[in-house]
Amino acid sequence: MTDASVNTEVQSGDAGFGDYVSLLKPRVMSLVVFTAFVGMMVAPGAVHPMVGFASILFIALGGGASGALNMWWDADIDQRMRRTRTRAIPSGRVRADEARAIGLALAGISVVMLALASNFVAAGLLAFTIFFYVVIYTMWLKRWTPQNIVIGGAAGAFPPMIGWAVVTGNVSLESVLMFALIFMWTPPHFWALALFMKSDYADAGVPMLNVTHGRRTTRRHILGYTLILAPLAIATGFSGIGGPVYLATAIVLNLMFLRGAIAIWRRDDAAADADNYAVERSFFRLSLYYLFLHFGALLIDASLVRLGLEIW
The missing domain is CATH 1.20.120 (Four Helix Bundle (Hemerythrin (Met), subunit A))
Incomplete structure (x- = not known):
């Protein structure tokens, strides 16, 4: 983050449950969940409904973790854009370090639990997706190259592959x-x-x-x-x-x-x-x-x- 992010280090006290949910980018998460679910459903074979439900839940948490870490790192950018300046961090309702802690915790939980619920291939793909979105796209490409959205788009494209891997264990x-x-x-x-x-x-x-x-x-x-x-x-x-x-x-x-x-x-x-x-x-x-x-x-x-x- 740049110096502009200093303004996000304010005391939170007005944050409600909805503010913390917004850190997870629920609209983006809905696409992650839906495409991962379709990936599971079109894959050959089947999994137990409880395994499928748990897998979708942990994939959703991984997507939410990516969103929270993205908002933490991009708080200075969000502060300058009309479209994003009212988000929870730039508006001061949630502290940046809170968002970082939530993101890291959800990332760890989602990957470990997906491995336990399904298999290591699906969990590995989820871990790589979170890493790619947060480190490769958010921290590196977004501020460096006009090809940011081209290469970074891979992060949003992995969920159906993860869903497929939950069922088949492969790509x-x-x-x-x-x-x-x-x-x-x-x-x-x-x-x-x-x-x-x-x-x-x-x-x-x-x-x-x-x-x-x-x-x-x-x-x-x-x-x-x-x-x-x-x-x-x-x-x-x-x-x-x-x-x-x-x-x-x-x-x-x-x-x-x-x-x-x-x-x-x-x-x-x-x-x-x-x-x-x-x-x-x-x-x-x-x-x-x-x-x-x-x-x-x-x-x-x-x-x-x-x-x-x-x-x-």
């Missing part, structure tokens, strides 16, 4: 495909946000692509990653975890996503300012549903197979 092509889907989705998702957040990242000193290379380059990169993401997502429908529901969902969603990326690529700053970045905001909202719908479709196909109702 396979299918789990890598789920990883790749999230990994390639992450840059367009965050760069769209960066475009309409305007100066927030520049004010915080975060070298996002739009800050270091400009909005025109960012628009091209959004389109470029979407052009790779779309065929990857559709091709997953022909893999061992795919099915007709997923394939239909992927075709529709990726045509919409590609259309939005092309619309962003065609715009300039004058047009974006004129309508308050309506196209970029619309693309970002679509990206919020994109992963949930893809993984939801995988879950439906897997459920049909388990019920003996598969179409192909």
Whole structure:
């Protein structure tokens, strides 16, 4: 943390239960839990329901640990950004050292308990995910390179692999495909946000692509990653975890996503300012549903197979 973090070392006394929960980034955790659950459900084989429940719980705690440690380290950045300045640490409701202690405790508990509940492969992947998000992304890449969100996106892509490993004890092509889907989705998702957040990242000193290379380059990169993401997502429908529901969902969603990326690529700053970045905001909202719908479709196909109702 930089000197700006001194302002976060205040006495907490107004913190409520919700403030401590917010340290765990519950909205991000919901995606972690859902994709890990889908990873478990589409994997060949099965685990006892109690093992599955415990595994999801500890994966969620690991995701929450990453969020708390991220908020601890990034308190100085959060203080400067409109979107984050009301978070528990920069607003002074929770002390930074409290968040660090919570994060470290949850990280240790989640990894050890996942190893006991399932297997060491799943626990090792969870430990590596926490390390990657906190050390590689938060402490290093985020403040150093405009490729921060590209490389750092791997941290958010591991949960379905962890869920798969809970059941199978290994990593396979299918789990890598789920990883790749999230990994390639992450840059367009965050760069769209960066475009309409305007100066927030520049004010915080975060070298996002739009800050270091400009909005025109960012628009091209959004389109470029979407052009790779779309065929990857559709091709997953022909893999061992795919099915007709997923394939239909992927075709529709990726045509919409590609259309939005092309619309962003065609715009300039004058047009974006004129309508308050309506196209970029619309693309970002679509990206919020994109992963949930893809993984939801995988879950439906897997459920049909388990019920003996598969179409192909």
